[in-house]
Amino acid sequence: MAETDTRTLDAAGATLRYDVRPGTGTDGRPLLLIGSPMDASGFTTLASHFADRTVVTYDPRGVSRSERTDGAPENLPEEHADDLARLIEALGSGPVDVFASSGGAVNALALVARRGDLVHTLVAHEPPTARVLPDREAALAACADVHATYLRDGWGAGMVRFIALTSHQGPVPADWSEGPFPAPETFGFPAEDDGSRGDPLLGQNMRGCTSYLPDFTALRAAPTRIVVAAGKESEGTFAARAAVGVAEGLGTPVAVFPSHHGGFLGGEFGQQGAPAEFAEALRSVLTEG
Template sequence: MTVPTIGSLRVNGATLHYEVRGRGPLLLLIPGGTGGAASFDGIADDLAAAYTVATYDPRGMARSTLDDPEAEQHVAEHADDAYRMLELLSPGEPALVLGVSSGAIAALHLLTAHPERVARVVAHEPPVVEVLPDAAEHRVLITHVRETLRTQGLMPAMAVFAAGLRKEGDATEPKDGLELPPRAAARADQTMGDLPYFVGRIVPGFMSYAPDVRRLEGLSDRLVLAGGQDSPGELPYRAAAFLAERLGTEFQHFPGGHVGLTTHPEEFGEHLRRILRDSGAEGQARERTAC
């Protein structure tokens, strides 16, 4: 296991914890959900053989602290955090970016706000539900989650949220949640500790986000939208696939479901490398790094 270099970065309203390992073109990994830098432990070491891999805890999660713990959370601010990481670790050079779930939403905004800093974005199941024809239904879901959190508490709100993400007519729990690798299981306490912040701040702030589709159309050659092989029909997959269709780009499938990064880390990492290699982004970023 590679021992990462650990640092902290002061940004607007927060201090970010980050970790860097490896050599080569910068690959910034943006976590989603309640995952922080540790959610990439299963793939970071292998990727570090070819890249400088940077991971971090998003503001308010794990070791990244907020100046105001009650502050509302906005996609643009989280994307600016990612931009500040790029400026710190790869000043002036376009980088490779992977974002998962809510982290993929931040990655989409990063691409539209700072395209000159991004060689390629791989966005795995960003739940950009505002692009869907039935977006109004999902606005109701978000309101229901917030109201349930206020009146009944965390776990009932999580139940409402999870039910809204499942395939239509599917009353079972997602298969990806049944068994976790040891590293993921060890993060369970941290995950539970961050849930109130995630449900109360991240879910409403991110799932109400509408990406600039017209802007993304002009940048689609730098964007790879992806979903899990086991996810078709689930809300984040539907949103990502619909966006790919609107942009006229190929939709990639990763092993596992929405949390394939956690349940199938080796296969997930290998598929990511294949996408970057086949797209030519890896070579382009490497050439710029060598200049």
Template sequence: MTAPTAGSLRVNGATLHYEVRGHGPLLLLIPGGTGGAASLAGLASGLAGEYTVATYDPRGMARSTLDDPEAGQSVAEHADDAFRLLELLSPGEPARVFGASSGGIAALHLLTARPERVERVVVHEPPVVMVLPDAAEHRRLLAKVGETLRTEGLMPAMAVFAAGLKGDGDDPAGPEAEAEAKVEAEVKVEAEVKVEAEVGLPPEAAARAEQTMAGLPYFVGRIVPAFMSYTPDLDRLEALSDRLVLAAGEDSRGELAYRPAAFLADRLGTDLVHFPGGHIGLTTHPAPFGDLLRETLRAGSRRTAGR
């Protein structure tokens, strides 16, 4: 795996930790969830032979610290962080950008706000659920996640959220789905703790698991409501659609995070590119995911079977 060069960048209200690998034109990878730069290490290493690949921890996560730990979050500010990194690492030269999940939302805003800095952007399952016809259902889901977090705590809120993400739009957070998701979440956490306690984890894997768990309260409490309430400028995206590639996981069909990418592709009249795996295919299938990302960056959007 290609070793990165690390750096830090002061931005408005935060200090970003970033990592750079490889040589060639700049490719900025914007992570989703709580994994940060560490979650993109495999993907970045695979692409470093062709690109200068930059990854980073979004503000408030892992090594990117907030000046005010209680500060509210916004898509526009996260997108501006990405812009500042482009200015630092590729001054005056438009760059390629990939964003996954919440990072895909930041990438969409970056494209509409700073199109002169973006040559091509690939967004994988950005959960911009407010563009969907059943947006009201998802507002209720977000409200329920927030209320559950306040009254019952993190894991019950994660269970409600997971149930909503698995749904196809019909009663996304119904009681049966919530109960099933809660059991699954609890079993998963117990299994991870048992494995770590009995057989141990490699140091890097253990550190990533710890980072993921540590970032969940911030992610569920501040990133999820701010980002999933965001509505992109569809007219602006349509005008810039020649630079935008919408992507989704082959195994994500029927899940909530898949639907906005499919909706936007249809709305903008572009192809939807299907990548290996599901919502986190970039970590479960880093090599084939990276191969297709490389091809997509070269060729732009392509037609895939099943759209």
């Protein structure tokens, strides 16, 4: 791919950094790849499959190179949506295509609800919003428990509960927080609490992301083509069930993509999906639009 151009953008309460990779083809509409709290480095493999298009990735506020300047302990999808709108406007290309993963998919839904004029096609892959689940009260309580455990006992203990929740099959039971849960060492996490509380997943985004209710009226009225996707191997898990709920709210089918929640990863963060097959499915969906 062409050399990456890293740019800086000032936003309310944050300084954002994003990367632009010029494409070799004639499609003038950039492809914006976003996650949350995953930063731009998580899309290295997926971006390589779209060398013919200009690809843009970024670090969300409070993550990696994008520093928060307001000192706020938590983020809301609406804040991320404003950041994304500012970024797209800075590109100066008109509407973009967006592939959004996990919390990034929640933020992208918030973006389209507010500024659908900026997005031509959105592929929202497994947006983990508990508000669309039939077991929403139990799911929201479990998300709050993950956050509270992190604040009380530290990163290792919080991550154990996060993994347990995101891998749980089926409805979340009302007594989910009672466990039992494995020790942090089971996953190679530290048992000791180092006292830090700046983790963007467990601290900054956990509650805001999962408690966001999409504005389905605004989304249905937006000029954006919205495709909600879920991984074939994710069926029954929290984020995949939420994808079904979002699709139902939009009145559209769920697009089944290869692999799992991180199906586009090619070894980033030690996780392996099926990136070539995933990219092919994504290209097919974008081409249809």
